Amino acid sequence: MSEIILKNVRKDYDNKSTVIENLNLTIASGSFTVLVGPSGCGKSTTLRMIAGLEDISSGELYIDGKKMNDIDPGDRDIAMVFQNYALYPTMTVKGNIEFGLINAKIPKEEREQLIEEIIDIVGLREYLDKKPSQLSGGQRQRVALARAMVKKPKVFLMDEPLSNLDAKLRNQMRSELIELHHKLNATFVYVTHDQVEALSMATDIVLMEKGKIRQHGSPHDIYTYPKNVFTAQFIGTPEMNIIERQKFEAIATLPEQIAYIGFRPSKVKMYEPTQDQKQKLVFTGTVLTKEMLGSEIIYRVQTNMGVVAVKMFSDINLNLDDEIKLSLSYSSIHCFDENKNRMDILRS
Amino acid sequence: MKIVKKTPRILITIILFLIFFFPFYWMFTTSVKTLGETVRIPPTMWPEIFQWENFKRAFEAIPFMQYLGNSVIVTLSVLILQMCTIVPAAYAFARYKFKGDKILFGLIMITMMIPAQLVFLPLFVMFSKLGWINTYQSLILPFASSAFGIFMLRQTFKQVPKELIEAAKLDKASEFKIIRKIMLPLARPTLTTLGLLTFINTWNDYFWPLVLTTKDTVRTLPVGIASLRNIESGVNFHVLMAGNVMLVIPILIAFLLAQKQIIKAFTYMGDK
Numbered sequence: 001m002s003e004i005i006l007k008n009v010r011k012d013y014d015n016k017s018t019v020i021e022n023l024n025l026t027i028a029s030g031s032f033t034v035l036v037g038p039s040g041c042g043k044s045t046t047l048r049m050i051a052g053l054e055d056i057s058s059g060e061l062y063i064d065g066k067k068m069n070d071i072d073p074g075d076r077d078i079a080m081v082f083q084n085y086a087l088y089p090t091m092t093v094k095g096n097i098e099f100g101l102i103n104a105k106i107p108k109e110e111r112e113q114l115i116e117e118i119i120d121i122v123g124l125r126e127y128l129d130k131k132p133s134q135l136s137g138g139q140r141q142r143v144a145l146a147r148a149m150v151k152k153p154k155v156f157l158m159d160e161p162l163s164n165l166d167a168k169l170r171n172q173m174r175s176e177l178i179e180l181h182h183k184l185n186a187t188f189v190y191v192t193h194d195q196v197e198a199l200s201m202a203t204d205i206v207l208m209e210k211g212k213i214r215q216h217g218s219p220h221d222i223y224t225y226p227k228n229v230f231t232a233q234f235i236g237t238p239e240m241n242i243i244e245r246q247k248f249e250a251i252a253t254l255p256e257q258i259a260y261i262g263f264r265p266s267k268v269k270m271y272e273p274t275q276d277q278k279q280k281l282v283f284t285g286t287v288l289t290k291e292m293l294g295s296e297i298i299y300r301v302q303t304n305m306g307v308v309a310v311k312m313f314s315d316i317n318l319n320l321d322d323e324i325k326l327s328l329s330y331s332s333i334h335c336f337d338e339n340k341n342r343m344d345i346l347r348s
Numbered sequence: 349m350k351i352v353k354k355t356p357r358i359l360i361t362i363i364l365f366l367i368f369f370f371p372f373y374w375m376f377t378t379s380v381k382t383l384g385e386t387v388r389i390p391p392t393m394w395p396e397i398f399q400w401e402n403f404k405r406a407f408e409a410i411p412f413m414q415y416l417g418n419s420v421i422v423t424l425s426v427l428i429l430q431m432c433t434i435v436p437a438a439y440a441f442a443r444y445k446f447k448g449d450k451i452l453f454g455l456i457m458i459t460m461m462i463p464a465q466l467v468f469l470p471l472f473v474m475f476s477k478l479g480w481i482n483t484y485q486s487l488i489l490p491f492a493s494s495a496f497g498i499f500m501l502r503q504t505f506k507q508v509p510k511e512l513i514e515a516a517k518l519d520k521a522s523e524f525k526i527i528r529k530i531m532l533p534l535a536r537p538t539l540t541t542l543g544l545l546t547f548i549n550t551w552n553d554y555f556w557p558l559v560l561t562t563k564d565t566v567r568t569l570p571v572g573i574a575s576l577r578n579i580e581s582g583v584n585f586h587v588l589m590a591g592n593v594m595l596v597i598p599i600l601i602a603f604l605l606a607q608k609q610i611i612k613a614f615t616y617m618g619d620k
Contacts, residue, residue, distance in 0.1 A: 053514050074520030086511035090533035099529070100519035147519075 002064040002077075002154035002187050003029040004050060009059035011045055011211075019045050020211040023059070028204065032181045032188040036198040037208035037234070044159055046208070047191045051080050051157050064154060074103070079148035080157040083164060085140045087132040087147075094128040097147050104151070114150050121180075122146040138169045149184070158190045162197065174201060195235050199223065207231050229340035232262050238298055238309045240264050240334070250304040251283050259338035265298065265311040267332035271325035280327045287322045301326070375596075379403070379589035386585040402590040406576060409587065411564050412594075415572035418484075422557075422568055423550045425488045430546055431539075433493040438501035439527055443513070453502075460495045472559060486560045487568070491550060497542045504538040505531055537613035540606045548599055569595050 004027040011020040020042045027033045035043040048054040049061065052073035061068045068076055079100075087096050094115065101111045119125050122142040132140055141161060148156055158177075162170045178201055181188050192198055198205050199219045207215045207222065207230075215222055215231045226232035232240040240262045245254060248261050271282055285303035292314065299310045299318060303326075310326065318324060335343045378386055379402055381395045406412070440446075441453050471490055480486040508531060516526045532539065554570045561567045573591040577583055603610075 073517045080518050082511045084511055086515040088530055103520035
């Protein structure tokens with residue numbers, strides 16, 4: 001088992017720009033932790049520091065209780081999968097998988113056995129003697145995974161490993177990774193900018209912005225109880241509607257201190273007079289745009305509090321310029337203070 | 349229409365081919381002509397009689413095997429030494445940031461712009477003071493590294509994605525192993541091209557061995573072949589050309605073997 005701890009970690013580049021100022025993060029042993037955030041938020045840098053590919057400017061890094069700051073990447077008992085796969089182009093698939101084992105001076109028989117164990121999991125048996133250039137993107141990705149798995153590391157690090165694949169293959173690889181994590185029982189640290197990937201795969205999400213952790217929690221927590229406006233808007237598609245106090249007061253009054261309110265587009269319903277309306281906020285609007293997604297449709301609706309995104313099942317079919325009456329349960333409204341942090345007062 | 353469009357290109361190709369091919373053709377045909385035929389006007393394009401013994405004469409007139417042996421020793425030594433100096437230098441310049449790296453690289457680049465003739469005189473004086481006239485080391489050491497080689501290999505190394513090296517580091521590979529197992533195999537086309545250029549330059553070098561050697565024991569083949577001119581009175585073009593044929597054959601063979609790699613080197617974009 002292998003817990004990863006980053007303590008007061010700072011990262012400067014050439015003493016000029018500071019990417020990460022003071023990062024404190026504990027990645028639970030056996031978790032599938034996804035570091036997610038917009039580009040430039042320091043997620044890849046964090047991963048690369050864990051791998052030892054970037055120096056830590058100050059602070060401490062522990063893997064499995066051992067301080068790793070000055071340990072070579074090869075001696076950290078980790079494996080990494082890169083976005084562009086980083087397969088050795090002049091070696092065969094087998095050569096690629098075997099390279100780390102040879103360097104670790106594992107005897108040939110044992111190597112063969114280890115490759116044998118892994119090769120059917122990734123489904124590459126027929127391709128052992130092929131060069132990476134002869135493989136498709138998905139197959140290359142599998143080679144990269146096999147190369148990582150064969151070393152049986154305590155920690156798998158993955159840097160946007162699916163972003164070079166097409167959408168269909170990406171979905172397939174996603175479920176394969178979840179399965180793999182379940183099977184291997186190792187700690188996975190996964191970097192992506194795609195919040196859907198984060199939500200669907202992670203047991204823990206670490207949401208980062210500008211070198212800081214904005215929220216660390218389970219996908220459910222992060223989606224349901226966003227700690228701040230940034231998290232609320234980053235996670236979930238379409239993003240959460242955030243309304244400033246003055247605009248919201250056009251349709252309802254608000255307790256003091258609340259500076260922003262937010263609600264997910266999927267929580268807005270068509271108004272139905274038969275329902276008990278006491279618990280609901282009712283408002284009207286005009287349909288501005290319509291995006292058909294298949295089972296659901298996203299509308300942008302002009303209301304008194306501004307433009308609001310609304311997601312509905314496609315059995316309700318509205319047209320542009322339709323005047324509609326909508327309802328929103330009070331319990332689905334999130335409140336934020338003027339620093340854009342969550343407040344838990346409006347839950348009734 | 350297609351043929352009309354392509355005609356100029358084909359014509360230019362043919363003309364270029366003839367320009368490059370003709371001297372070789374003339375050398376080969378002259379090498380088997382009789383003396384009378386070589387000086388006949390108008391010249392004959394195809395030998396009337398194939399006089400193969402020209403080769404034997406060239407071979408016997410000079411200590412051919414001695415010269416050949418010297419050429420092989422000097423060329424191989426230069427090749428090996430160059431690889432030993434170029435590869436680490438190029439890797440360091442491509443992959444490491446260190447104090448003064450840019451200035452150092454600039455200095456190396458500047459040496460490409462200094463004409464060799466300018467350096468020969470001080471070098472000669474230095475070597476003669478060292479007592480190195482008529483030694484192998486005087487023929488080898490001035491060419492032990494190559495600024496052009498460092499430059500070209502550095503560019504090739506720079507094209508290798510850095511993730512490859514990082515992956516290798518995670519795979520517990522030492523720096524030396526990364527060079528040997530990953531960088532060098534990827535740079536094979538460049539290395540072959542560099543090797544061939546060095547081979548041709550060293551093998552054909554005439555001026556430096558001529559200045560630095562006076563004895564047959566260390567003289568190389570080009571100097572030796574040139575001495576064919578002076579051995580019999582008058583100029584025996586046919587024998588001289590026979591000697592030349594024997595001089596260029598190793599180069600032609602090397603070029604044919606390396607041709608594919610050379611083309612790759614100039615079109616090489618890395619395997620992604």
